[in-house]
Amino acid sequence: MATSVIMPALEMAQETGKLVTWYKREGEAVTKGEILMAIETDKAVIEIEAEASGTLAAVRAQEGDVVTVGHVIAWLLAPGETAPTDVVQTVSGRQTTGAPPQAQAVAAAQKPAGTGERALLSPKARRLAAERGVDVRAVHGSGPGGAVVAADLEATSPSSEQPGQAWRMMADRVTASWTSVPHFFLTRDVDATGMAATRARLALQGPNEAGDSVTYTDQLVALVARVIGKHPRLNASWVDGTIRYHNEINIGIATAVEQGLVVPVIHGADHLSIHDIAKRRREVIARAKAGRLQPADLAQGTFTISNLGMFGVDAFSAIVNAPQAAILAVGRIADRVVAQEGRAVVCPRMTLTLSCDHRVVDGARGAEFLRDLADGIEHPENVSVAVG
Amino acid sequence: MPETPQRELTFAEAVREALAEEMRRDPRVVILGEDVAEAGTPFKVLSGLVEEFGRARVIDTPISEAGFTGVAVGAAMTGMRPVADIMFGDFLTLTMDQIVNQAAKIHYMSGGKLKVPMVLRTTMGAARRSAAQHSQSLHVWLSHVPGLKVVLPSTPYDAKGLLKTAIRDDNPVVFIEDKMMFRMKGPVPSDDYTIPFGVADVKRVGTDVTIVATSSMVQTALGAARMLEDAGISAEVIDPRTISPLDRGTIIASVKKTSRAVVVDEGHLQYGVTAEIASMIADEAFYHLDAPVKRLGAMDVPVPFSPPLEDATVPTEEALVDVVRGLFKKT
Numbered sequence: 155m156a157t158s159v160i161m162p163a164l165e166m167a168q169e170t171g172k173l174v175t176w177y178k179r180e181g182e183a184v185t186k187g188e189i190l191m192a193i194e195t196d197k198a199v200i201e202i203e204a205e206a207s208g209t210l211a212a213v214r215a216q217e218g219d220v221v222t223v224g225h226v227i228a229w230l231l232a233p234g235e236t237a238p239t240d241v242v243q244t245v246s247g248r249q250t251t252g253a254p255p256q257a258q259a260v261a262a263a264q265k266p267a268g269t270g271e272r273a274l275l276s277p278k279a280r281r282l283a284a285e286r287g288v289d290v291r292a293v294h295g296s297g298p299g300g301a302v303v304a305a306d307l308e309a310t311s312p313s314s315e316q317p318g319q320a321w322r323m324m325a326d327r328v329t330a331s332w333t334s335v336p337h338f339f340l341t342r343d344v345d346a347t348g349m350a351a352t353r354a355r356l357a358l359q360g361p362n363e364a365g366d367s368v369t370y371t372d373q374l375v376a377l378v379a380r381v382i383g384k385h386p387r388l389n390a391s392w393v394d395g396t397i398r399y400h401n402e403i404n405i406g407i408a409t410a411v412e413q414g415l416v417v418p419v420i421h422g423a424d425h426l427s428i429h430d431i432a433k434r435r436r437e438v439i440a441r442a443k444a445g446r447l448q449p450a451d452l453a454q455g456t457f458t459i460s461n462l463g464m465f466g467v468d469a470f471s472a473i474v475n476a477p478q479a480a481i482l483a484v485g486r487i488a489d490r491v492v493a494q495e496g497r498a499v500v501c502p503r504m505t506l507t508l509s510c511d512h513r514v515v516d517g518a519r520g521a522e523f524l525r526d527l528a529d530g531i532e533h534p535e536n537v538s539v540a541v542g
Numbered sequence: 543m544p545e546t547p548q549r550e551l552t553f554a555e556a557v558r559e560a561l562a563e564e565m566r567r568d569p570r571v572v573i574l575g576e577d578v579a580e581a582g583t584p585f586k587v588l589s590g591l592v593e594e595f596g597r598a599r600v601i602d603t604p605i606s607e608a609g610f611t612g613v614a615v616g617a618a619m620t621g622m623r624p625v626a627d628i629m630f631g632d633f634l635t636l637t638m639d640q641i642v643n644q645a646a647k648i649h650y651m652s653g654g655k656l657k658v659p660m661v662l663r664t665t666m667g668a669a670r671r672s673a674a675q676h677s678q679s680l681h682v683w684l685s686h687v688p689g690l691k692v693v694l695p696s697t698p699y700d701a702k703g704l705l706k707t708a709i710r711d712d713n714p715v716v717f718i719e720d721k722m723m724f725r726m727k728g729p730v731p732s733d734d735y736t737i738p739f740g741v742a743d744v745k746r747v748g749t750d751v752t753i754v755a756t757s758s759m760v761q762t763a764l765g766a767a768r769m770l771e772d773a774g775i776s777a778e779v780i781d782p783r784t785i786s787p788l789d790r791g792t793i794i795a796s797v798k799k800t801s802r803a804v805v806v807d808e809g810h811l812q813y814g815v816t817a818e819i820a821s822m823i824a825d826e827a828f829y830h831l832d833a834p835v836k837r838l839g840a841m842d843v844p845v846p847f848s849p850p851l852e853d854a855t856v857p858t859e860e861a862l863v864d865v866v867r868g869l870f871k872k873t
Contacts, residue, residue, distance in 0.1 A: 278801050281829040298869060303832040304801060 156235050157206035159228040161221040162193065164200055170222050173215045177201075180213045184230055206230045212237035274301035282307050320413035331476040335392075336512040339471045340520050344528045346487045346502040349373055352534050356428070371461045372432045374484060375405045377530045379423035380537050382457060385523040389456045391477040392513040406455035406475060407435060409442050416442050417475060419455040463487060469505035479514035480523075483507040504531070549732060554587045554724040556698035557663075560705035561588070561625065563734060565595050568623060571709055574601040574610050575627025575663075583627065585665075585724050607636035611662065615645045615714075618660035623709055628664035631718060632678045637662070645714040646689030659712045661705070666694075667720035667758055667808060668845045668856050677845035677852070679757075679808040682815045684716045685786045691715045691739055692786040696760035698728040700783055703737030710736070720758035720808070740787035744796070748778035751802040751866050754793055754819055755779060759806045759838075759857060766862035775866060785815055793819065794826045801832035802869045806857050811839035833869040838862060 161171045175192040178184050190204040208230030215227035229237040275283070275290055279302045283290045290302050297303035317325070349370060356368045382389050382403055390399045403424040406417035418438035420431055441447045458475040463486035472483040485505040491498050506527070510520045530537040551559065565571045573591065575583075579602045582589030592600040603610035607628055614626040628634055634641070645658045666679035685692045693708055693715060695701035701719065708715040745760055746767050755763035760781045767777035778796050782789055797803045803823050805816040816837035823835050841855035 276801075276832040277828045278830050278832045298833055298871060301833075305832075 156232070156238060157208060157230040158226045159190065159204075159210075159230060161215070161223050161225050161227055162202060163223040164193065168223055170220050172220045173217055173227065175217055176210075176213070178204075178210045180210055180228075182210050184208060184210050204230060208232050208235075274299055276301055276303045278304045279307055318413050320411075320416065324414040327476070328473050331473050335474050335476050337474060338510055338512050338517065338520070340508045340510070340517070340524050341469065341505060342508075342524050342528050343503055343505050345492075345532045346504040347532075348534045349504075349531055350487060350502050368428055368432045369435075370463065370487065371407060371459065371484075372428055372435055373534075374459055374461070374482070374531075375407065375420055375423050375431050375435070376426070376428050377527060377534075377537060378457060378459060378482065379403045379405050379420075379426075381523065381526045381530050383424055384526065385519065387515050387519045388480050388510075388523045390479050390514050391456075392479070392511055393477065397514055400456040402454065402456060404454050404456045406458040406478075407439070408458055408460035408472070408475070408481075409439055411442050411445070413445060416447060416452065417455060417458055418442050418447060418451045419453065421454065458482070459484060463504070469507055471507050472509050474509050474511050476511070478511075480508055480510045480520065482527075483509065549730060550727045551698050551702075551730040552724065553695075553698045553701055553719070553726045553728070554585060556702040556728075556730045557587050557705060557719065558589070558591065559730070559732075560702040560709075562591060562594065564706055564709045565591070565599060567734075568709075569599075570621065570623045571625065572599045572601065572617070572622060573625045573627060574603050574614060576603055576605055576607075576610075576629050578602060578627050584629065585721065587719075587724065588627070607633045608640060611637040611640040612644070614660045614662070615640050615648075615658055618645075618658045618714070619648060619656050623659050623661075625661045625663055625709065628662060630672075630676045631664045631666045631680050632675050634662075634664060634680050634683065634716075638683075641684065641690065641714065641716070642687050646687050649713065650689060657712045658714045660714050661708045662714070662716045663705075664716070664718055665721045666718050667722050668840065668852055670721055671847065671849055671852065673847040674844035679718075679720075679810075679840065681716070681718050681757075681785065682807075682809045682813070682818075685815060685818070689714070690786065691784060693717045693739065693784050694757040695719065695783065696723070696745075696755075696757055696781050698726065698730045700737060700743065700781075702730050703735050704739075704783060706734070707736040707739060711739070718757070723758050723761075726761075737783065739784045740789050741784075742780050742782045742789035742792040744778065744792070745781045746777065746779040748776040748800065750776045750800055751804065751869060752778045752780060752793070752796040752800045753862070753866070754803065754805045755781060756785060756807045756815060759808055762857060762859050762862060763806060765859040766866065769859060769863045770866055773863075773867065775870060777866065782819075785818075788819070788822075790822055790826065793823065797823050797827040798830040801830055802866075803827075803831070804836045804838065804862065804865055804869070806838040806862060808840055808856065810842050811837060812842050814839045836865050836869065838865060 172194040173191060174194045177189050177191060184190060184204045184207060186204055186207045188204050189201045192201050211229045211231045213228040215221050221227055231237060273290060274295060276297055282304055288307055293302050293306050295302040296306050352373065353368060353370065386399050389403055390397050402422055404419045404421045405423040406419045408415060408417050420434050423431060438451050441451060455478060457478055458481040460472045460481060461484040462470060463484055467485050469485040470483050472481045474481050487502050487504045489500050490503040491500055508520055508524050577583055578588050579592040579597060579600045611626050614624040617624045628637060641662060645660065648656050648658050666681055668677040681692055681694060684690050691713055693704050695704045705717060708717050746764055753763040763779045767779055770777045778800055780793055780796055805819045807815040809815050816839050820835040820837050838857040838861060843855060845855060846852045
């Protein structure tokens with residue numbers, strides 16, 4: 155008897171399938187189990203075996219055609235047979251040729267083609283899987299006879315969310331950086347006594363007229379902006395095989411907002427007073443939290459600072475904010491015991507981790523920058539940071 | 543809902559109280575059947591009624607079920623509210639023409655001009671060592687017939703409330719009591735209360751599996767539920783109380799909650815009450831089911847006289863537990 159070749163339903167919610175390739179030509183002999191065709195669904199291209207031996211005939215779907223699942227797209231004929239016509243002829247209510255199209259559609263819907271076995275699936279699990287778009291073939295069944303039951307679907311974390319545009323951009327950017335930028339990391343523990351004292355002194359003066367009190371991040375932006383001028387490789391980018399130095403020193407501040415990670419930039423930070431940095435920082439971060447950043451707020455950054463000290467993080471490694479050459483990860487300031495002149499001394503310490511693009515910065519250059527930065531943190535009097 | 547009473551009655555006493563209260567309330571209510579008067583039936587359900595209401599209202603009949611059932615149908619058509627007593631449910635077969643072709647049809651065939659407000663009280667249930675002709679549960683025969691209402695009380699409380707509703711109903715009602723429950727005790731208010739037909743009772747609340755059980759199988763289900771609780775399975779037990787009309791909504795809502803269903807009834811499995819309810823569940827709750835709907839019933843053999851064999855034909859708590867656990871087991 156002639157065997158129909160149907161567009162198989164390979165997924166729960168699949169309504170149509172695209173015929174990608176016929177591996178056999180019309181009139182060619184096919185053996186049961188041979189790869190007959192390739193079908194594309196939303197998720198994959200799957201090769202389908204012939205369910206019977208015979209001659210491929212009456213091919214109705216061409217490569218590239220999108221066909222409703224369950225529809226007959228060809229026939230496999232035994233010698234002497236002809237393909238049934240499109241209209242199923244009936245005599246006295248009986249089918250004379252082929253199976254009724256509806257029956258074929260049902261068979262197709264029930265049988266995941268390409269696999270001989272049909273996975274046992276409770277009706278409830280079937281409904282839930284369809285509603286949630288879960289591929290049940292990957293789910294381990296714990297019900298009677300190994301059937302997939304509703305609880306098995308619960309166990310496969312049906313909870314998911316579509317991230318917003320900002321989050322997806324972050325995902326793309328960190329992936330691009332992590333997979334294309336050769337990272338290396340330098341860690342240095344610094345004495346934060348001077349920074350803490352400076353901050354306390356500025357706090358005693360009170361906030362400026364705009365109400366901007368100075369944070370450690372502001373201090374670090376000011377210090378980095380001044381130190382980096384002597385380390386141009388840290389303020390550069392790898393662009394198509396060349397090292398491009400940046401004229402401006404624009405320090406980005408990695409900022410977590412609900413929608414994802416953003417990096418608003420303090421432009422020309424090397425020329426700004428500590429209070430102007432604080433003012434500018436307050437403005438851009440307020441816009442970031444409100445989701446109202448302007449493109450200019452994010453553009454032209456040349457170096458980034460990521461401070462997680464306020465979350466109690468001691469130290470961490472950041473992903474370079476490409477195409478920038480380096481990023482500084484800042485841990486919290488906390489009292490620790492250190493050896494000074496042969497004695498155990500308690501003082502506020504902070505751990506800095508510099509992540510570098512090795513194509514632009516080598517270990518020695520990164521270390522020199524970090525040394526000078528540490529020196530500026532520990533001896534702020536050596537660095538000219540305007541306070542007014 | 544009446545106040546919760548402290549008073550407990552046996553199932554037989556609850557039936558008797560319902561009859562007595564209705565006979566006091568309505569002089570048209572009469573009882574007729576074999577050995578219903580001085581003997582008070584072999585199960586002593588009716589003891590004392592003839593003393594209060596006299597032989598004119600508690601009528602001993604000849605041994606002729608077809609005859610006195612026909613008398614009851616005629617009495618009902620002409621204004622009485624008879625309660626005919628069929629000693630053993632097995633003898634329902636003798637009354638079939640009167641019940642199926644007459645009582646169930648007259649209201650329809652008379653275009654509503656006649657009604658048959660009668661009750662046919664009878665018994666069901668095996669395990670009394672009474673052999674094949676006195677142990678059957680034939681309630682499904684009557685459930686098949688439109689025009690009849692079929693009531694299966696499972697507790698003394700339900701027996702009293704449902705029987706009073708049956709007597710006050712203007713349609714023929716078949717009221718079937720499991721012989722094994724007559725001595726079962728339970729709280730029964732002395733108030734005049736009725737229980738509507740077609741309203742299932744959730745006898746036990748659970749979350750993991752719905753056990754729909756009728757008549758004495760409700761107690762089996764409750765016992766199984768206690769055993770299942772020890773195995774970490776929370777079973778909900780639903781008693782339809784009337785299988786015609788059937789409270790589909792309560793059953794379906796429960797199955798949608800638990801995703802698993804077992805139906806147990808003491809009639810034979812083949813073409814049984816359980817088949818009707820299981821098919822309804824498969825139809826109306828299909829996409830909520832996490833396992834096949836299972837049925838338990840009497841084995842499809844004449845009820846044996848041999849006690850070990852008889853016991854083997856009836857669903858037990860252990861058998862029910864096994865079936866339920868099978869719905870959760872991987873193999």
